Amino acid sequence: MKGSIKANFRIVNILMVVIVYITTIALYGKVIDTNNIFSIKNIILLLIFIFISFVLNSILIKMITFPLKRIEKNMRMVSNGKVNEPKHIEEYGKLKEIRDFVDAYMSMFEVIQKNSFDLTGQQSKTEIILEHMADGVVAFNVSHQVIHINKSALRLLALDSTYDTFEKITKRLKISLDFDKIMYLPNYKTIEAKITVGGNSLNIVFVPFFSDKLTPMGVIMMVRNITENVKLDNLRKEFVSNVSHELKTPLTSIKGYSETMMNGDLTYAEVQKFSKVINQEANRMDRLVADLLQLSRFDYKKVSWKKMMFSLDDLAQSVCDKMKIQADQKGHKLECIVSSKPPQVYADRDAIERVIINIVSNSIKYTPDGGVITVYVGYVNSNAYFKVVDNGIGIPAKDLDRIFERFYRVDKARSRKAGGTGLGLSIVKEMIEGNNGTIEIKSQVNKGTEVIVTLPTKIDTKK
Template sequence: MGYGVFIQLNLGNISNQINTEQITNLDQINLLLNQLSKNLDIILIVAGIIFVVIAIILSIYMSKVIVYPLNRFLKSKDEEKSTEQIEMRKILLHTTEGIIAFDREGKIALINPAARKLLKISPEDNSFEDIFHKYDKSINMEKIIYLDNWTSTTEQVSVDGINLNVLFSPFRDKKDIPAGVIAFIPDIIEHERLDNMRKEFVADVSHELKTPITSIMGYSDTLLEGEYDEQTQKEFLGVIASEARRMAKLVTDLLELSRIDNNKKKIKKESFDLGKLVKDSQAKLAIEIKKKNHQVENFVTADVPPVFADKDDIQRVVLNILTNSIKYTPEGGLIKIYVGFVYNDAYIKIIDNGIGIPEDDLNRIFERFYRVDKARSREFGGSGLGLAIAKEILDKNGGSIDIKSKVGEGTEVVIKVPTKE
């Protein structure tokens, strides 16, 4: 078979290679799934409305919608294959778990995109050995295929430092002769990634709060321990006030993210004029623009209909992007603001000739606490949460944000907001 990213089910070849019979009964399948639940810490299976939850309580249900139809598909007659093919393709394409069926010779008979992704399977990998021996040569298909009907086995493979527990189960043909092996790969990579992100987030929050607190305590102790002239006291108090404001902004941003994450933030959508919102936002930042002697040019490229979103949310995003352009553009810079309409979305395009963002950092700028230059960000009062909040807000409102940038040339930000409910 030709194996692409999507499943190609050559039913004629499969029927020649595998003369199978479905795993014999629900008790056997139930035992297989129970064994699977014992060996895995977390099993997440999602496939449209078919896959909802896999757990011990639902093992019989899952046996009906996964293992039973998979094996029935492998042994179905030609006249039954068309409908079976459609149903199995839906299941295999949309599940986040990896599923691979090998024939008696160890060649791939069925494989879904999730399996290719989880095990990093290349187009050249066409057999059991190609896939698993690059991780562990001790995994032997011959031993698996001759397991008893009522048993399965789990082997651990390490992919990019992440351990995956792969469940192997043999299946037999009508004459009860071993016909192949099914491999089931749970998607715990996303879980581990999210867990690592959580740990990093806690560490970042601790660090970001500790820095201003340390500064405030240091300057406060200094003032309390000695006598200083009025000018020095003002300077010290200025630092304390600045760090306190920075800490307050960080806490505000964290609370905002928490509300968004927990769906506690109420989205109050309404129709409003996006062009007017941009002008109002620009007016709010007039003092900052004047301080840096920036020139701002405004353009309306089309007859823009009213947008439909949470007005306060969108203004927060626009203010954040404009503030970044003002801060990270050297004095006397040029900022161009375009408002236009394309398809069902209105858009705001903000272009500056500032310091720019390195290409390697562009794919991470929406991560929480990620900053291209931490020292520079702290100098300008940045927390590393602004763009993360902007993206979350736009996602909730059905919009989007895209950023292009070149170091030394400037940055272009495009914000899209829907015009229809």
């Protein structure tokens, strides 16, 4: 049977009427005029049959097609997105078969709705991740058009929405790559490029992406900011070169002088002089290696602080006393002034002693003979502080930011002559931070330098 339920019912109806009519004639010959089948009486009877049958038929058709029509309308509204879910659909199912159909439809709808929620959730999750990723992501379709670009990519690559194709973007970034080769050639699958945009070093990787059936769908471009890594790498290289250089200088002297001594024919005074130089250079190397080992212990967190409560003013005073001879040699006036007696500090006493020695010895080294170096001790808020002030050569503003870097020296030659390696302040900084203190340097060229260190006065629970 083809066509609509209604048409089919009509045909069945007509057949039924004819069958019923014939049966009635056969069975009830008395009621119906069998001599003349088309008599007025028979025709009226037939019309009554047809009428009753049509009424019954229409009721039946309505019972079946009306709910089906409503259900269909409802389904269309759902599929067109006009409503979110089928409404009052259960009400139409008066007949068992229709009810079963509605139930089946409803459970199918629930499954579809759940899958669609899952899909939407998944999509929005992916979108949120993409948008908040530190790495840039750009997706191109097979026609080389940008189909997605996240905020990080726009920022890192300094692009705007006018850059909407693979060619425009790669041209702007000065990367020469063939889109189709990335997408179709297996040995072209991953392409990396390193570029610099707006002071940032970027690592860019191009990868093709595929549909389930492994049909290429486009190319994804991943952008990673590797500025920090590049900086660290440069620092590492610089560090190795600095260490080699610092070791090479004293080694060259030791080698030269020892070879001269080995050749003999030297006066006692010369031997004395050369031995002294060798000893100084060896000491210098010893200090350098000790400082490097100390820094490496900080790096590997192998330093355990022996924190205790102690008097900062007493410690500062004793350091000044110890360094007086050194200061006197350069004609400096070194004194310790306790501005306000601070409460005891909680720190590693030996480490803080090294810190004060380091800072005061810098002042002694970098202040022309006959200078004034003062160590002030006091407290502000709940912190104790000490401040070393000198009237020496000072540090240019441009160098102040880098002064705590390993091997950083304003004037390499001057520092080396003074026996320095440029590691002192980097060790000081590690020590202060390890003891929960702070360090700050203020300086003016040819006027002097002020180094301020604060230390906690309360026992902390940190190690």
